[in-house]
Structure formats: structure tokens, C-alpha cells
Amino acid sequence: MAALLLLSLGALFFSSNAQDAYNKLPETYRKGVDLALDKVNSHAGIQHHFLFFGSVTKSDTEIGFDVRNVYHQFHLKATKCQKGTTDSTACQFRNDRRKRRVFTLGAELLSSHTRRKMAAGVLLLVCAGALLYSAEAQDPYDELPGLYQKGVDLALDQLNAHDRVLLHFRFMKSLEKTEKEIGFGMKFLYHHFNLRPTTCAKGTTDSSPQNCPFRSDRPLMDCTVCYKAAGDQMEATPKPYVDCIQKPRFTLKMKAARLDHCRKMIYNHGAPTLLAVSTG
Structure with missing residues (x-):
């Protein structure tokens, strides 16, 4: 009974220390910690x-006009309570895992605020931890021009149509992009890029980087698309060309065949100089 009482008192002591550390922070720093949490x-x-x-x-720099920059680097640590616990006063820190899996998080927070309230935007939030690797990652798909997004969408649609594909894929990066204006608001586009599988199942509707981070234990998909566009729309004629294959199986011979197919398609529709792209 005495041992149980000591354990209970110890739990309250450690959780109390955690709360004390938070409560001793100035309000501005607490707001940053709350945002990170x-x-x-x-x-x-x-x-x-x-x-x-x-x-x-910690640093707090006045920059004038009643505005200052606040920098705070700090650690968060996992407790034995489940995520969503409202009363965390009895939540003990976890010390039962190896160091690399403790999930103690380092965060850097840079923000601007006035004396009345913290500004709306946080300029930098960096969290170290394997599970948070992609939480704030910018989706590279969003950085593509709209017409290139349409080509990626077409490749994803064809990939998802295969029964053997079980995981959700997202655009990872461009390898080559070429486009050629042919007049009357029309042009041809060539795009060689990589798709990467995520932790989500195929058909997932919310495929944001936060919800569907990339997997590192599955091969990339190497894709090429070429198609004609009028304005901001992909044309149905000639039929857009799409070819995707797992990266380990991709060869220079396959790349040459793709380029040859696109050259012929483009040449037959009036833009023979588009793909002056090396096959080496």
C-alpha cells in the first residue's frame, strides 16, 4: 500500500514539474508551444x-512599432496518456523506450506578434521525429503549373486503374519538362517525373502530405506523359501518351522508346523540334 502511494505521489510530482515548466513560460512562449502541440x-x-x-x-527581439520577433527552441515529450487527453495533470512522461524511439521532439518557432495578440502566421516550425517528417511538407504537386498537374493526374488515374496497385501514390518530383508553342494558343508538353507510394491505401480521398506521407520502403514509379494542350486544357487528340514503370525496372532503352513515341506524335501534329532531349 505504501509503495502504491509512493508511485502515485511520484506520478503527480513528475506531471506537476511538467506543468510548472510550461506555466513558468511567458504567455507569448506558451502560445508558441500550444501551436506546436x-x-x-x-x-x-x-x-x-x-x-x-x-x-x-529563447530570444525576443523588438523590431519597432510595437512588434517583436520571438524565437523559441524547445522539447516536447510523449506521455503515457492517449492523444486527446483533456486533463493532463496526471500524465507521466514515457521513459520506457529506446532513445531513438522516445519521440522527444525539438521545435523551432519564429513568429511575429503585437502586445495584444500573436500574429496569424507562423514563419517556421521544425519538428524532429520520424512520424512528423512530412507533417509540414509542401506538396510538390502544388508547385507544378496547372497543365503539368493535368498530366500527373492522368498518370495517377491510369496507375490507380490497375488492380495490382494497392497503395495511394503522390507526385514526388519532375525530372524533365519541355513545352513548345505551336500557335493559335496551342502547345505540346513533355513531362518525365516520379510518383512515390504513400502510407495510405489506394482510393484515399484526403491525400495531403500530412495525411498520406511518403513510404521509403517501396520503389518509386517512373512516368512520362506527352500531350497537346489548348489554353489551359488538355486536348483529346492526339491521344495523350502515358507510360509508367517501377523505377528499378526503368532502363535507358525504355526512355529512348518513350521519347521516340512522343517525337512521332508531336511531329505528326506540327511541332517536330519539341523533344531535343538527350537519351543518355
Whole structure:
């Protein structure tokens, strides 16, 4: 009974220390910690409740007009409580895993605010931890021009139509992009790119980087598309060309065959100089 009482008192002591560390922070720094905790808890891979563990560095610089920049590097640490716990006063820190799996998080927060309220935008939030690797990643698909997105969409549609494809894929990066104006608002586009499988199943509707991070244990998909566009629309004639294959199986001979197919398609429709692309 005495041992049980000591354990209970110990749990309350450690959780109290965690709360004290948070409560001793100035309000502006607490708002930054709260923002980081919100980001952590929004990640589907996080299962446990996190608490503020301690500050590493802090700085507060006045920049004039009642505005200042706040920098805060700190640690969050997982507790034994489940994510979503409302009363965290009894949540003990976890120390039962190897160091590389403790999920102690380092975060850097840079924000601008006035004395009345913190500004709307956080300029930088960096969280270290395998499960948070892609939580704030910019989706490279969003950086593509609209017409190139249409070609990627076409490749994804054809890929998802295969019964043997079980995972959801997302655009990873462009390898080559070429386009040629042919007049009357029309042009041909050639796009060689990689798709990468994610942790989500095929058919997932919310495929954002936060919800569907890339997998590192499956091969990339190497794809090429070429098609004609009028304005901001892909033309149905000639039929857009799409070819995708797993990266380990992709060869220079296949690349040459793709280029040859696209050259012939383009040449037959009035733009013979589009693909002056090396096959080496």
C-alpha cells in the first residue's frame, strides 16, 4: 500500500514539474508551444499525449512599432496518456523506450506578434521525429503549373486503374519538362517525373502530405506523359501518351522508346523540334 502511494505521489510530482515548466513560460512562449502541440496532435501517426519538456533557447527581439520577433527552441515529450487527453495533470512522461524511439521532439518557432495578440502566421516550425517528417511538407504537386498537374493526374488515374496497385501514390518530383508553342494558343508538353507510394491505401480521398506521407520502403514509379494542350486544357487528340514503370525496372532503352513515341506524335501534329532531349 505504501509503495502504491509512493508511485502515485511520484506520478503527480513528475506531471506537476511538467506543468510548472510550461506555466513558468511567458504567455507569448506558451502560445508558441500550444501551436506546436496542435501540429503534433493533428498528425495521424501520433498516438500519445505530449507535454512541454523544456526550453533550449529563447530570444525576443523588438523590431519597432510595437512588434517583436520571438524565437523559441524547445522539447516536447510523449506521455503515457492517449492523444486527446483533456486533463493532463496526471500524465507521466514515457521513459520506457529506446532513445531513438522516445519521440522527444525539438521545435523551432519564429513568429511575429503585437502586445495584444500573436500574429496569424507562423514563419517556421521544425519538428524532429520520424512520424512528423512530412507533417509540414509542401506538396510538390502544388508547385507544378496547372497543365503539368493535368498530366500527373492522368498518370495517377491510369496507375490507380490497375488492380495490382494497392497503395495511394503522390507526385514526388519532375525530372524533365519541355513545352513548345505551336500557335493559335496551342502547345505540346513533355513531362518525365516520379510518383512515390504513400502510407495510405489506394482510393484515399484526403491525400495531403500530412495525411498520406511518403513510404521509403517501396520503389518509386517512373512516368512520362506527352500531350497537346489548348489554353489551359488538355486536348483529346492526339491521344495523350502515358507510360509508367517501377523505377528499378526503368532502363535507358525504355526512355529512348518513350521519347521516340512522343517525337512521332508531336511531329505528326506540327511541332517536330519539341523533344531535343538527350537519351543518355
